Amino acid sequence: MTDTLNRETIVNISLAFLLLAAPMLALALDEPFYISLATKVAILSLAGVGLNLALGYGGMISFGHAAFFGVGGYVAGISAHHMFEGSDFLGLFAATDQLLLIWPMAIILCGGLAILIGLFSLRTTGVYFIMITLAFAQMIYYLGISIPTYGGEDGLPIYVRNQLPVVSSDDPLTFFLVCYALLMGGIFLSSRIIGSRFGAALQTARMNEVRLATVGIAPFPVKLTGFVLSAMITGLAGALFAELNGFVGPSMLSWHRSGEIMIFVILGGVGRLYGPLAGAALFILLEFFIGGFTDRWQFFLGLILLGVVLFAKGGLMGLIAGRARHD
Amino acid sequence: MTSAFVIEQILNGVQFGVMLFLMAAGLTLVFGVMGLINLAHGSLYMIGAFVCAWVSGWIGSFWIGLVAGLLAAAAVGALMEILVIRRLYQRDHLDQVLATFAMILIFSEGTRWLFGDQPLWLDIPQLLSGAVDLPFGVSYPLYRLAIILVGVALAIGLYMLITKTRLGMQIRAGESDREMIGALGINIATLYTVVFALGAALAGVAGSFVGALQSVQVGMGEPVLILAFVVIVIGGIGSIEGALVASVLVGLVDTLGRVFLPQFFALFMEPSAATSVGSALSSTSIYILMAIVLIWKPKGLFAAHD
Numbered sequence: 001m002t003d004t005l006n007r008e009t010i011v012n013i014s015l016a017f018l019l020l021a022a023p024m025l026a027l028a029l030d031e032p033f034y035i036s037l038a039t040k041v042a043i044l045s046l047a048g049v050g051l052n053l054a055l056g057y058g059g060m061i062s063f064g065h066a067a068f069f070g071v072g073g074y075v076a077g078i079s080a081h082h083m084f085e086g087s088d089f090l091g092l093f094a095a096t097d098q099l100l101l102i103w104p105m106a107i108i109l110c111g112g113l114a115i116l117i118g119l120f121s122l123r124t125t126g127v128y129f130i131m132i133t134l135a136f137a138q139m140i141y142y143l144g145i146s147i148p149t150y151g152g153e154d155g156l157p158i159y160v161r162n163q164l165p166v167v168s169s170d171d172p173l174t175f176f177l178v179c180y181a182l183l184m185g186g187i188f189l190s191s192r193i194i195g196s197r198f199g200a201a202l203q204t205a206r207m208n209e210v211r212l213a214t215v216g217i218a219p220f221p222v223k224l225t226g227f228v229l230s231a232m233i234t235g236l237a238g239a240l241f242a243e244l245n246g247f248v249g250p251s252m253l254s255w256h257r258s259g260e261i262m263i264f265v266i267l268g269g270v271g272r273l274y275g276p277l278a279g280a281a282l283f284i285l286l287e288f289f290i291g292g293f294t295d296r297w298q299f300f301l302g303l304i305l306l307g308v309v310l311f312a313k314g315g316l317m318g319l320i321a322g323r324a325r326h327d
Numbered sequence: 328m329t330s331a332f333v334i335e336q337i338l339n340g341v342q343f344g345v346m347l348f349l350m351a352a353g354l355t356l357v358f359g360v361m362g363l364i365n366l367a368h369g370s371l372y373m374i375g376a377f378v379c380a381w382v383s384g385w386i387g388s389f390w391i392g393l394v395a396g397l398l399a400a401a402a403v404g405a406l407m408e409i410l411v412i413r414r415l416y417q418r419d420h421l422d423q424v425l426a427t428f429a430m431i432l433i434f435s436e437g438t439r440w441l442f443g444d445q446p447l448w449l450d451i452p453q454l455l456s457g458a459v460d461l462p463f464g465v466s467y468p469l470y471r472l473a474i475i476l477v478g479v480a481l482a483i484g485l486y487m488l489i490t491k492t493r494l495g496m497q498i499r500a501g502e503s504d505r506e507m508i509g510a511l512g513i514n515i516a517t518l519y520t521v522v523f524a525l526g527a528a529l530a531g532v533a534g535s536f537v538g539a540l541q542s543v544q545v546g547m548g549e550p551v552l553i554l555a556f557v558v559i560v561i562g563g564i565g566s567i568e569g570a571l572v573a574s575v576l577v578g579l580v581d582t583l584g585r586v587f588l589p590q591f592f593a594l595f596m597e598p599s600a601a602t603s604v605g606s607a608l609s610s611t612s613i614y615i616l617m618a619i620v621l622i623w624k625p626k627g628l629f630a631a632h633d
Contacts, residue, residue, distance in 0.1 A: 061421065120618065124625040127364065127420070131560040132621045134553070135614040146607030255553065259428065266425040296440060302432030309426040310414055 008321040012274040016184065019045075019277065023176050035172045036244065037288060041281050042179040043240045048264040048276025049186045050233030055262070056271030057194055058226040059206030063258050064117065064133030067140045068110040068231040070253030072238025075106040077248030078150055080158040097162045099169060103239055110235025113140075114228040122223050134255055141253040155249020162243060169243070179240050183277070186233050191273055193229065202226045234261070267308060269317030278316040331465045336586050337579065342471045344578020345478030349533035350555035351562070351570040352485055353526025359565025360501045360522050363412065364420050366427035368530055368555065369548025370434035375400040375531025376538035376547065377438055380447040389452035393535045400531020401524045408523040413516065435545050446544035449535075474536050481529065482571055489567060498522060502565060554581075557613055561620050563627030572628065577613050584609035 019038060026034035047069055054060040079102050082088065082095030089095060096102065117136045124132050145153050167174050193199050201222045204212045209219040242248040251257065260283075268279025286304060290297035312319035354368050378399035383392030407430065415423045455470040489495035497518055500508040509515045534548075541547070558577050562569025589605030596604065620628060 055421075120622050124621050127358070127564055128560055128621055128625060128627070131556055132618055135557070135617045135621075138614045139611045139618075142607045142611045145610075146603050148603060152603070263425060263428060266421045270419075270421055296436050298432045299436035299440070302429040302436065305429035306411065306426055306433070309418075309422050309429065310411070313422075 008272075008317070011317070011321040015274050015277050015281070019183075019281065020180060023173060027173060032172060035176055037284065039172070039176045039179050039244055040241075041277075041284050042176065042183045043237050043244060044261070044264060044284065045277040045280040046179070046183045046186050046240070047234045047237035047261050048268070048280055049183070049190055050230050050235075050237060051261050052230075052265050052271065052273075052276050053190055053193065053233065054227050054230035055265055056275065057199065057206065058202045058223055058230070060122070060223060060227055060230075061130050061262075062121075062133045062227070062230070063130045063255065063262065064121075064135075064137030065231070065234050065261050066253050066255060066257035067117070067137040068114065068235040069238035069241070069257060069261065070144065070248075070250070071110055071113060071140065072106040072235035072240075073242035073248040073252045074144065074150065074156075075109060075235075076102055076162060076239040076242040077156040077158055079105075080160065080162055081150065081156055083162075084159050097160070099162045099164050099243075102162055103236055106235050106239040107232045110238075111228050111232045114231030115224070117231075118224045118227040122220060122227065134258065137253065137255060137258055141250055141255070144250045144253045151249065153250060155247055155251070158242060158246045158248065161246065175244070179244075182236065182240065186236075187273055187277075189233070194273075198222070198225070263305075267305065267315055269315030269321075272315070272317040272321070275315060275317045278320075282316060330463055334461070334463055334465045335467060336583055338465075338467055338471065338475070340579035340582035341575060342475050342478075342578070343582055344575035345475050345482075346533050346537055347551070347554055347558050347578055348482060348571050348574035349478060349529045350551055351558040351574050352482075352567060353529045354555050355559040355562070355565055355567065355570045356498070356522055357526050358559065360498055361412075361416055361519055363416060364423045364427065365412070366424060366552065367407070367430040367434060368526070369552030370431055370438075371400045371404055371527045371530040371548075372534040372537075372551055373438060373545065373548040374403050374434065375534030376449075376543045377442055377447065377534075378531075379535035380449040380538050380543045381442065383449055384447070389450070389539070392449070393532070396535035396538075397528050397531045400534070401528035404527020404530075405520055405524040407527075408520045412523060413519065416519075431549070439545050446542040447538075449538040449543055451539045470539065477532075477536070481532070485529075485567060494521070554613070557617050559627075561617050561627055563629040566627070566629040569627060569629030577616070580616050581609070581613050584612040588612070 019041060022038040023035040026032065026038070047065070050068070051062065051065045054062050054065075078089065079096055083097045087095065117133065121129055121132045121136065144150075150156050161169050161175075163169055164178065167178075169175050169178065194203070201212060201217050202225075205219045205222050205226075212219050212222070238252060241252065264279035264283055265276050266279070267283060268275030268277065272278075283301075286301050287297065290300050294300070308316065308319075314323060350368065350372060353371075354365065357363050357365050357368075375396040379389075379392040379396030381392075382395040383389050386392070411426065411430065415426055451470045455473050457469055458466045459469050459472060460466055487495075489498060497508060497513055500513075501515065501518060501522075505515060508518075533551075537547075537551075554577065558573045559570055561577065562571070562573035585606070588609040589602050592601035592605040592608075624630065
């Protein structure tokens with residue numbers, strides 16, 4: 001057991017190091033485009049880290065995390081929009097371009113939204129839970145489309161990236177490092193949550209709710225808390241994603257996005273700390289490199305994904321790092 | 328707003344619902360019997376539409392195209408079950424999601440490869456073109472009316488198949504206890520392939536019929552897939568009756584919402600705002616419906632079993 005434990009730790013450290021090294025190498029080779037590719041990997045991994053908390057550890061298969069991803073993005077986009085126009089939000093709040101204010105706003109808003117969605121959705125289980133989370137996400141998607149002030153179907157451009165104190169968020173490498181630090185922070189937070197008494201309860205809720213109830217812990221509040229924490233992390237990732245692209249639109253809220261984040265988690269290995277990073281990195285790299293060779297990249301990407309599911313149980317992490325410690 | 332207009336819209340809703348039922352029936356059968364989440368069901372619908380459009384264009388007969396679309400979808404379904412799907416029955420739902428998502432990518436790109444990037448067009452067959460006069464001064468396109476009739480006929484046929492025939496008995500037995508029917512000497516592997524191909528054929532028929540109403544293009548399957556999932560969840564997974572009731576319900580709510588909500592809001596809002604609020608709310612209506620049903624009955628309207 002200690003052997004596989006070590007193997008997973010080695011794989012984790014390598015993954016973290018490789019992602020950090022990639023943009024440095026890109027800078028040395030004078031290929032700045034790869035910095036933004038690495039930033040994309042870091043941000044989408046963070047979104048996956050959020051989902052993994054609900055899906056992997058809590059057993060709540062949410063098909064609606066795009067709602068949180070998108071709402072996080074819209075917080076960044078709407079702030080930038082008002083800042084650019086010099087107007088107030090609903091005529092009440094002064095606009096800000098300070099990321100250190102925008103991020104907590106995105107996180108709190110997504111947390112509140114997740115409480116609302118979770119309260120209703122967690123009454124159901126299994127496929128019904130998958131579909132009811134999708135339903136709520138679709139409602140938010142159409143809400144995003146129907147507000148013309150914030151771009152409606154066309155979305156909202158972020159002309160001037162929001163700012164950080166001291167460092168410049170406009171510099172690609174700095175922005176990558178910020179995203180990377182937040183990703184590592186998200187993974188660290190996840191590991192602390194999983195290792196805590198709450199984490200033990202959350203995982204027990206996945207495996208056997210009756211058993212959890214028998215020891216005197218009500219499953220519902222545990223699952224709801226897990227769901228809300230998960231949404232908050234994914235919401236932060238959404239805010240970063242909007243800044244990276246300089247754009248936020250309904251596509252960030254669409255069910256394709258929910259599916260994509262879910263694919264990262266499953267591909268990397270459900271319930272593995274670094275699984276989302278492994279999954280997002282492989283997916284985005286394959287998409288990019290096969291796309292460079294042929295227009296038919298989706299076909300080959302599909303074949304590779306199919307191969308991973310059929311022949312690597314437990315996703316990529318299961319393949320390289322062996323089975324999860326205990327399940 | 329005349330009563331003829333309202334009746335016409337109700338018929339449109341039923342027609343949409345009947346098409347959804349053909350999709351949802353296969354999905355719910357496969358989930359009920361094999362416990363499989365098949366995201367690639369929309370691809371079978373797309374394959375049906377493409378083969379139908381292509382064969383009709385080539386031979387010049389919609390009917391031969393329809394049969395070809397049905398057979399192609401069933402054949403691809405059977406092949407898919409034998410090559411990939413049967414390895415997934417014992418797996419986690421999440422593995423099934425990833426594998427069938429991968430198959431969507433393969434089928435979509437494969438279809439684009441075979442048939443080109445341009446959408447295909449399928450003409451309404453001569454026999455069914457034009458409109459018919461119905462009571463209350465309603466004039467309704469014959470083709471859409473035919474879709475309703477064919478859909479209802481297929482629904483009845485499916486119901487008879489499942490309740491009255493030997494195959495149906497095996498399917499129902501497979502839903503309740505797969506090991507037991509294996510022990511009784513039924514070849515489960517073949518049964519599963521047949522059920523999967525049956526679901527695929529229904530999706531192929533739905534695709535072929537819809538192909539004449541809209542353009543036949545890659546990606547046409549996914550929106551319908553999501554709606555079909557909405558339907559089977561509202562109806563209760565594994566329940567054919569539930570799928571029928573829910574698909575007509577979803578068809579009506581969606582169609583009527585799209586037509587009447589913007590008009591409703593126009594009564595007390597300015598026109599442009601009414602259009603945007605109304606259309607957004609009407610797109611959301613089926614999801615609101617699903618959320619209400621699931622909050623009220625967490626296992627759907629016709630919960631078959633746990």
